[in-house]
Amino acid sequence: MDKNSVKREIKITNDGSKTLFINDLNESYHSHHxxxxxxxxxxxxxxxxxxxxxEINILELGFGTGLNVLVTINEFLKTDKYHKINYFSxxxxxxxxxxxxxxxxxxxxxxxxxxxxxxxxxxxxxxxxVEIISGFNLTKIKCDFFELENLQLPPIDLVYFDCFGARxxxxxxxxxxxxxxxxxxxxxxxxxxxxxxxxxxxxxEALDFDVQKKPGPPGKREMINAVKK
Numbered sequence: 001m002d003k004n005s006v007k008r009e010i011k012i013t014n015d016g017s018k019t020l021f022i023n024d025l026n027e028s029y030h031s032h033h034x035x036x037x038x039x040x041x042x043x044x045x046x047x048x049x050x051x052x053x054x055e056i057n058i059l060e061l062g063f064g065t066g067l068n069v070l071v072t073i074n075e076f077l078k079t080d081k082y083h084k085i086n087y088f089s090x091x092x093x094x095x096x097x098x099x100x101x102x103x104x105x106x107x108x109x110x111x112x113x114x115x116x117x118x119x120x121x122x123x124x125x126x127x128x129x130v131e132i133i134s135g136f137n138l139t140k141i142k143c144d145f146f147e148l149e150n151l152q153l154p155p156i157d158l159v160y161f162d163c164f165g166a167r168x169x170x171x172x173x174x175x176x177x178x179x180x181x182x183x184x185x186x187x188x189x190x191x192x193x194x195x196x197x198x199x200x201x202x203x204x205e206a207l208d209f210d211v212q213k214k215p216g217p218p219g220k221r222e223m224i225n226a227v228k229k
Contacts, residue, residue: 008095010102014218018103020065020095027168029064031194033219036108038194039071041217043160046225047192048075051158055084059153059184060160061145061172063091066121068160069138070105073117076136086129088139088153097122145172148180155186161193175203182207182228189228196222 011021015034022028031038048056060068069087076082106118117132124130129139141151145163159181163172171177173195181191191204196213201224204211209226216223 008099010099017067017105017108020099020103025168027164030067031217031219033217035065035067036071036105038217038220039067042192042194042223043068043162044071044075046214046223047158047160047190048072050190050225053157054082056082056086056157057154057186058085058087058158058160059156059181060087060089061148061163061181063089063094063140064162065095065103065105066100066118067103067105068162069121069132070109070114070118073121073132073136074109074114077113077133082135084135084137086137086139086154088141088151088156090141090143090145090148092142092144094142145177146180148177148184151184153184155189156184157186157189159185159189159191161191161195166195166197173197173200175206178203178207182209185228187228191226191228192224194220194223196220196224200224 008020008022010018013019013030013032013035015037017034017036019028019030019035069089076085100122106115120132124138124140126140126142129137132138163169166173201211204226208229210229212225213222214225
């Protein structure tokens with residue numbers, strides 16, 4: 001699916017933060033119940049803060065609006081728990097400058113530092129590591145998710161599995177992609193996703209993950225955490 005072949009529009013979600021919505025697909029980049037709430041609940045509260053390492057390698061599928069990067073950096077700034085984060089984010093169809101400006105995510109945290117960080121995230125060159133702030137390196141990779149197997153990455157501690165939903169892109173929620181992701185992960189690495197589909201749980205268990213269903217973000221009853229055995 002070419003996300004750039006269909007019109008995207010800005011919509012305000014229930015927590016006041018914005019998302020992109022594709023009318024032709026009836027699909028949004030984030031939950032309409034709250035884009036910021038979803039990112040914090042799924043990827044920070046049930047992701048980053050569960051990792052005990054001082055240095056963390058994160059893999060995100062996909063970069064999208066950059067919100068997950070921003071909430072990760074915001075958490076990184078709030079604590080001295082993490083000495084270094086290396087963040088690798090895959091995205092085939094980057095959003096444009098107008099959309100970045102209109103989403104206004106830099107204003108969600110009430111900090112002038114966040115304004116500069118959000119701009120830096122989106123201005124960062126693709127395919128090379130860029131130090132966004134001291135100790136936080138972002139590598140944006142413009143590619144199809146199924147090219148993951150060809151990428152040279154360090155062993156991954158944490159996966160943000162944030163693909164479009166299975167109704168729109170069912171192939172992203174099937175075994176081949178999860179196998180590629182698993183191969184990039186460390187033993188005891190964590191995969192976190194907003195999905196709670198039974199088929200996803202069964203695939204991950206077949207790939208030797210310990211799968212937990214956890215309370216979902218607002219508007220969603222459950223989500224999945226999966227630890228690689």
